[in-house]
Amino acid sequence: MTTEVERSQDGANIHRCFWAMTIGLVLLLLAEVVFATGAGFIRIPFRDVVRIMAAELTGMEHLAAQVEALSRVVVADVRLPRIVTAALVGGGLAVSGAMFQGILLNPLADPYTLGVSAGAAFGASLALWLGITGLGIWSVPLFAFAGATATLAAVIYLTAGSGDFSSSGLILSGIIVAAILSAGVSLVKYLADEQVGIIIFWLMGSFVAKTWAEAGVVAVALAAGLAVALFFSRDLNLLALGARTAGSLGVSPRRVSLVLLVVASLAAAVCVAVSGIIGFVGLLVPHMVRFVTGPDHRRLIPVSALLGACLLLGADTTTRALLPQEVPIGVITALIGGPFFCYMLRRQRLGRE
Amino acid sequence: MFELAHISFAHGAKTVIDDVSLRLTRGCFYGIIGPNGSGKTTLIDLLTGHLRPDSGRVLLDGRDLRDFSRKALARRIALVPQDFRINFPYSCREVVMMGRYPHIPRFTAPAAADRQMVNSVLRQASLTEFAHRPVHQLSGGERQRVVFARSLAQDTEALLLDEATANLDVHHALALLDLAAGRAAAGRLVVAVLQDINLAAMYCGRLVVMQEGRVFAHGPLDEVLTEQTLHAVFKVKARVARHAFSGARQVVFQREAVV
Numbered sequence: 293m294t295t296e297v298e299r300s301q302d303g304a305n306i307h308r309c310f311w312a313m314t315i316g317l318v319l320l321l322l323a324e325v326v327f328a329t330g331a332g333f334i335r336i337p338f339r340d341v342v343r344i345m346a347a348e349l350t351g352m353e354h355l356a357a358q359v360e361a362l363s364r365v366v367v368a369d370v371r372l373p374r375i376v377t378a379a380l381v382g383g384g385l386a387v388s389g390a391m392f393q394g395i396l397l398n399p400l401a402d403p404y405t406l407g408v409s410a411g412a413a414f415g416a417s418l419a420l421w422l423g424i425t426g427l428g429i430w431s432v433p434l435f436a437f438a439g440a441t442a443t444l445a446a447v448i449y450l451t452a453g454s455g456d457f458s459s460s461g462l463i464l465s466g467i468i469v470a471a472i473l474s475a476g477v478s479l480v481k482y483l484a485d486e487q488v489g490i491i492i493f494w495l496m497g498s499f500v501a502k503t504w505a506e507a508g509v510v511a512v513a514l515a516a517g518l519a520v521a522l523f524f525s526r527d528l529n530l531l532a533l534g535a536r537t538a539g540s541l542g543v544s545p546r547r548v549s550l551v552l553l554v555v556a557s558l559a560a561a562v563c564v565a566v567s568g569i570i571g572f573v574g575l576l577v578p579h580m581v582r583f584v585t586g587p588d589h590r591r592l593i594p595v596s597a598l599l600g601a602c603l604l605l606g607a608d609t610t611t612r613a614l615l616p617q618e619v620p621i622g623v624i625t626a627l628i629g630g631p632f633f634c635y636m637l638r639r640q641r642l643g644r645e
Numbered sequence: 646m647f648e649l650a651h652i653s654f655a656h657g658a659k660t661v662i663d664d665v666s667l668r669l670t671r672g673c674f675y676g677i678i679g680p681n682g683s684g685k686t687t688l689i690d691l692l693t694g695h696l697r698p699d700s701g702r703v704l705l706d707g708r709d710l711r712d713f714s715r716k717a718l719a720r721r722i723a724l725v726p727q728d729f730r731i732n733f734p735y736s737c738r739e740v741v742m743m744g745r746y747p748h749i750p751r752f753t754a755p756a757a758a759d760r761q762m763v764n765s766v767l768r769q770a771s772l773t774e775f776a777h778r779p780v781h782q783l784s785g786g787e788r789q790r791v792v793f794a795r796s797l798a799q800d801t802e803a804l805l806l807d808e809a810t811a812n813l814d815v816h817h818a819l820a821l822l823d824l825a826a827g828r829a830a831a832g833r834l835v836v837a838v839l840q841d842i843n844l845a846a847m848y849c850g851r852l853v854v855m856q857e858g859r860v861f862a863h864g865p866l867d868e869v870l871t872e873q874t875l876h877a878v879f880k881v882k883a884r885v886a887r888h889a890f891s892g893a894r895q896v897v898f899q900r901e902a903v904v
Contacts, residue, residue: 397732526751530743532733536726537792539695541799542719542747587733 310591313584317598321379324605328375329367331613336363344368377502377566378608378621379601380510382573384517384563386600389574390581390593391521391556394528395549396459402575403560405463406553407443409571410470412564413477415439417491421484429503432494433565440561443469444554462553497568497622499608506566517559518597524552525589532587570622572629573600579636646671646803646834647692652701654687661687662698663858671802674829675836676849676866680879683855685838686727689807692836693724719747723796727808727838729788734779737772737791738763744798763798769824770794785812793821797828804828806837810844822848846870847893854878870894 329341340359344367347356356364388403396405404410418424419435427434450465451458477495481488521528527548530538535545560574577600578592585591607624647669654662661684669675677685690696691703694710703710705721713721723744731740744766745759755763767773770790775783780791789812796804804825810818822837826848829835839845845852852869854862856878862869875883875896882899 399732523751526746529735529739530746532731532735533740533743533792534726534729536690536695537724537729539715540693540719540722540724541743542714542716544715582734586739587735588739 306586306591310585310595313595314598317595317602321598321602321605324602324609325375325379328605328609328613329371331609332366332371333613334362334366336367341367345372373504373507374499374502374608374612375605376504377507377510378499379605380507380514381499381563381567381570382577382600382602382604383597384510384514384559384600385570385574385604386577386596387514387517387521387593388556388560388563389600390578390589390596391517391528391552392574393578394589394592395531395552395556396462397532397534398459398463399579400575401463402571403556403563404470404569404571404574406447406466406557407470407473408440408557408560409564409569410473410477411439411441411443412436412561413439413495413569414443414473414480416494416565416568417477417480417484420487420491420494421480423487429506433506433509436565437561439473440564441558443473444557444561448550448553493620494568495622496620497570497625498620499567499612500618502566510562510566513559513562514597517555518593520552520555521593522590524548525593528552528589529587568620568622570604570625572625572633573604576629576633576636577603579633583636646706648704648707649691650702650704652691652698652703654691654696654698656687661858662691664701665858665860666701667853667860667863669834669836671834672829672832673834674826674848674850675834675853676845676851677836677838677853677855678840678842678845679855679861683878684858685855686807688855689724689805689836689838692803692805693722694718695724716747719799719801721801722803722805723799723801725789725793725796725804725806725809727811729792731781731788734781736777737780737783737794738767738776740780740791741766741772741794741798744795744800747799762800766794766797769797771820786814786817789813790817790821793824797824801833803834803836806835806839808838808840811840818844842870842875842896846895847891867894870896 326338326341330336330338340363343356343359344364347353348368385403392401392403392405393399415435415438416432419432424431424435447462447465447469450469451461481491484491527543530541530543531545531548538545578596581592581595581599585595604625607628608621611619611621611624647667649665649667652662652665653660665688677688679685687696691698694713694715697711705713741763742755742759745755745762749755749759767776770793772790772794775787775791780788783791789809793809806825810821813821822844825835825837837849846866849866851864852866853860854869854874861878862874870885872883872885875881875885883896885894885896887893888895
């Protein structure tokens, strides 16, 4: 029975591939973190970076005794919070994108399909225009988050009114609500004379001056999103067969879709609120991962989280430390991600013929 | 196994199922025939629990269907839908393995028995050579056979086919219905919505004829499949006779209008 042998070998191959990729990405991410922490305007030797991290993590101060005090501040209070936030946002957007593509049965869906980014943009530009600073560094993120969740609620309400949560119904409602909100953003930009620069800057996304508190908030969102996504990952596989078939295989399609849509959107909303609008990570990463691990969400979701973290941290480090001048991160991801997506789309087409 | 007691169902203002009562028992191959829009698919959806009747009750082994969890139903009832599209490159084997999900707890890898079941189903459905092909690259008929194999892997007491042979060539249609008939012969229940009356006549022991949401006739094939029934329900002129070659009642039709 050669076919039998082949088949079990193939299963084992996918399995091995998955673990190799997971371990490889974890190592890559760690290496990236160390490299990124060392690189920048003030160069810090990697040895010192590792020493500072070890001291911070273990609390054993003697490990970092020989390191300059300035390096310690730069690493622990300036660079690491930004680096960790970038990696967590990358992971969050990628997981959210993978969930969206799975629920909407549409490989072109991304975390912003239901208008989360437009809602966040509107909330943030309102806060920036009106100069609301009552909540310190949280003023703009809270407005952005409120805008995103209100948009999500509106989109779900609109779709539910039309009967069921069909993929096309949700996408259509998302497009309409997002279109209205971007008109709102344009209006705010028009009305805001002096703050218009700040608004545009926020819209392009940035990890400049992120703090540990922000990293913590994103960490909570990513952990929650990842936990829910993994819990429902097998149900997501069944949803790919269509609602009726999924129902006959023990999944409540309506309930599962709704829970996952809300969780994925909230995770994306937290990411957007903290970092501004960063496109293409949520769209592209699940595609790249599916290429290697296959579409099974039990493998797709964790690997997407890791690859998203690696890529966004890489992009942020490029703009922060390698380019002569810092370019907004949202611009970088779109400039690199867009053409790459075109390339992949074309390759897939060619592969199918 | 199933008992439907005076069930009705409406899509909005349109009554789709109108006071249907039926009893479906194990070990029998039921065919459901009827014109387009006579409520066949809705009847199947009411049997799987996908839809709930507006009035009346669906009993599964004496218990109301709504008292079962979805998981419990998935271990008893398998559905083969009529159209099936998939946008992600799952391999055929992965899709067939999804039929085992209701039997495997969450976060648990498939056991050797599950893998064996999948292998044997792939063999039965002559899909072994397709096992690793991405399902979205297959033709409509090949995809349909994968979905059917998935329902066999589900290993349920009831197998519901909703126009499962619509996309298949005659060879594969016969092969699929042979496998389904084997299940019925092994004491399970098979309910098949079929457009092709002659296929229904070859495989079904009992026939349910639907018309405008009601059961027009129900009973053993030989009693139900008559020229009068076909004329009353489908408005066609036909001759029904036992055919020596197939050993089954077969229907021949007359053209609607002579050109």
